[in-house]
Structures are given as structure tokens and as C-alpha cells.
Amino acid sequence: MKKNCAITIAILFFWLTACGVPPGQDETNITNKTFTDFETLTEVPSHSTTPYAATEPIPINTPTLTLTEAPSPTPEPTQTPLPSQGEGEFPDMETTYEAMRTDREMRLATMAAPVLECELAPRVMGWRNYHIEEIGLSMQLPADWSDVDYTTYRPNQLKMFKVSTYGVASSSAMIFGEGVTLHVWHELETKLIPFIKELRVWAANQEYIYATLFSPLPHVNSMVNGHPASIAYVPEHNFGKMGSEANIVVVTKIGEYVILMIYQPRPAYDPTETLTTILSSLTINGLEGGETDIAKTVRCQMILFSCLSQCHFKMDELTDDSIFRP
Incomplete structure (x- = not known):
């Protein structure tokens, strides 16, 4: 029995020496040291140190757009705008009809009197x-x-x-x-x-x-x-x-x-x-x-x-x- 105890103490001594724990350090410190080193080793690597980590999105090459000058539109024949018809506005229909009526009277002026x-x-x-x-x-x-x-x-x-x-x-x-x-x-x-x-x-x-x-x-x-x-x-x-x-x-x-x-x-x-x-x-x-x-x-x-x-x-x-x- 005493022989077995001696063997166990010898194995524990050699094991502590291999882990870098000096003799005389208590067991509690050994346990804390072990968990601290484990946390350090299992910390998720940062993106800066591991560029090919699975969590980083695969870069997509976006094609560079080259702007080209649009062809000049064919100029349309100009028309005289209707009365009250400005740019981007609808014509005033009442004014338009009045202008048409006046124009008609002028055209028929030479024949209206005989009729x-x-x-x-x-x-x-x-x-x-x-x-x-x-x-x-x-x-x-x-x-x-x-x-x-x-x-x-x-x-x-x-x-x-x-x-x-x-x-x-x-x-x-x-x-x-x-x-x-x-x-x-x-x-x-x-x-x-x-x-x-x-x-x-x-x-x-x-x-x-x-x-x-x-x-x-x-x-x-x-x-x-x-x-x-x-x-x-x-x-x-x-x-x-x-x-x-x-x-x-x-x-x-x-x-x-x-x-x-x-x-x-x-x-x-x-x-x-x-x-x-x-x-x-x-x-x-x-x-x-x-x-x-x-x-x-x-x-x-x-x-x-x-x-x-x-x-x-x-x-x-x-x-x-x-x-x-x-």
C-alpha cells in the first residue's frame, strides 16, 4: 500500500514538472492556470488575423460601369403652342376653344355677310x-x-x-x-x-x-x-x-x-x-x-x-x- 502511494506521488510530481508548475504551488492555482490557458487557446480568431475564416463573406467583384454618352434625339418640328400652354402645362381648353371660334369668324368674314x-x-x-x-x-x-x-x-x-x-x-x-x-x-x-x-x-x-x-x-x-x-x-x-x-x-x-x-x-x-x-x-x-x-x-x-x-x-x-x- 505504501509502495503504491509512493508511485502515485512520483507520477504527480513528474506531471507537474512537465506542465511548468513549480514545486510547492497549490492545486487551486494549477486548476485556475489550466482554465485560463484553455480560454486563451479557444478564443475566436479575429478577421484581421484569419482572412480566410468561414464567417467572412466571399468577396464579389462588382463590374465597373462605363458611362457612355446618350445619342442626341432627333429634333422634332416646332409647333406653335396653344393659348395658355406653357412648358409642362395642359392647355386651357376654354381659351383654346375661344381662340378657334375667333379664328373661324375671321376666316369666314368674307362670306358671313352674304350668308x-x-x-x-x-x-x-x-x-x-x-x-x-x-x-x-x-x-x-x-x-x-x-x-x-x-x-x-x-x-x-x-x-x-x-x-x-x-x-x-x-x-x-x-x-x-x-x-x-x-x-x-x-x-x-x-x-x-x-x-x-x-x-x-x-x-x-x-x-x-x-x-x-x-x-x-x-x-x-x-x-x-x-x-x-x-x-x-x-x-x-x-x-x-x-x-x-x-x-x-x-x-x-x-x-x-x-x-x-x-x-x-x-x-x-x-x-x-x-x-x-x-x-x-x-x-x-x-x-x-x-x-x-x-x-x-x-x-x-x-x-x-x-x-x-x-x-x-x-x-x-x-x-x-x-x-x-x-
Whole structure:
């Protein structure tokens, strides 16, 4: 037993000598020294001393951006700014519209006075009853117009649409360049719109005045003494030897008859009263009448073009609607 104790003390002495602890140092100091050295050895290395530590992020090479000069934009054509339109601002719409209205008035200054002064076609001699006994047609015409008797046509006598049931008459005052021509068909079965479609197809294959007069006919857009009607304004057109004139074309069906009336208004006068009076009195066999309403578009066209003839516009100017735009 004593021998074993001696061996143990010898081993402990050699072990303390190897660790650098001088003899006589107590065990407590040995323990503290051991833990102190352990803490020093296990301290996390700093980034400055260990550049490849796992906790340091991998450096990323950021490409160097080279700034290049942007190409110069193509210069746009300069425009005159609208009124009250500064840089970066929206235009004042009220001011813009006012400027447009003023500009329009200035453009129309040379023609506004004749249009405003355009009077109704004078009916100094008053009105009279006009009657076609063969078909029982009657209407009011200016008293100073001269009549051409109603004439019927047989097939192949005249290249006219549905000539087998066709008749024509006219009345005018040629000294004033105004008058009406009546084309009348006895038509029992065909309604107005199919009749107009057939008439337009026929007219498309014709020459001179027929192709020009009938092709603009629209759908039913008006009323003639209580009967549906199609009315169109046909601008002045040069027919060569047949002359040059503007016309208002009316197609309506009253009872068993289709009436196509070509009205040539008196130049430089508002034709509204004359046309309205004639259409309001148009009847056949005393059939009850009613309202007469000429399409607004037609009324505006015939007033404008008739009255502007006082300004002595050329034909290409009258047909170019751009002169009436602001």
C-alpha cells in the first residue's frame, strides 16, 4: 500500500514538472492556470488575423460601369403652342376653344355677310294651284312659273327607269333659273325603299344628269305632307351642253304613285320657304295630308350653297368642305 502511494506521488510530481508548475504551488492555482490557458487557446480568431475564416463573406467583384454618352434625339418640328400652354402645362381648353371660334369668324368674314343677308326666294306674284288630271296630282307653285304638260311614255321611247308606267311634267321660271320637274310612276306593289334602291342601281349605269341626280338618294329621312320621303341635295355639276346647276331631289310615294321631284332653286336665295310650300301641298286624288319635315342636313346644305353663290365661289371651292372648317 505504501509502495503504491509512493508511485502515485512520483507520477504527480513528474506531471507537474512537465506542465511548468513549480514545486510547492497549490492545486487551486494549477486548476485556475489550466482554465485560463484553455480560454486563451479557444478564443475566436479575429478577421484581421484569419482572412480566410468561414464567417467572412466571399468577396464579389462588382463590374465597373462605363458611362457612355446618350445619342442626341432627333429634333422634332416646332409647333406653335396653344393659348395658355406653357412648358409642362395642359392647355386651357376654354381659351383654346375661344381662340378657334375667333379664328373661324375671321376666316369666314368674307362670306358671313352674304350668308346672313341671304333672303327667301321672292314670291312677288304669289302662289297658284297646279293640277295634273291624268293622275289626280295637285300642289302649289309660284304664280310666275310656266308649265309643261304632263307626258306619258311607252317602252323604248325614252331610256328611263320603268318607262312602261312613267310620266313627266315640269314648271319653271327660266329667267330666274328655278323650277321643278316631276317624274311619276304608277306603282302598286313596290314600296318606297325598294323602289329607290332599284332607281339607284339603274342610275349607276347611266350618264350625265340621271347618274348624278339619283345616286345620292339616302334612306327615308324626311316627310312630305305626311308621307315618308327621301330627300338629297345634289351640288352643282357641269353637264356640258345640258348646263350646270344644283338640285334638290325628292322621292316619295303617295297612294299608288311614286313621285320623284327635281327642284332647281333660284341662285343666291334661301329656297327653304319655296320648297316647303310645294311639298306641303303635294297630294294625289285628295289623300289626307300631314307634316312636312325636310331633313336638317338637306336644309343646311341647300341654304349654305345657295346663299354662298353670292360670293361667286368656283365649283371646286364650293365642293371642298375644308373652306368651312376652322
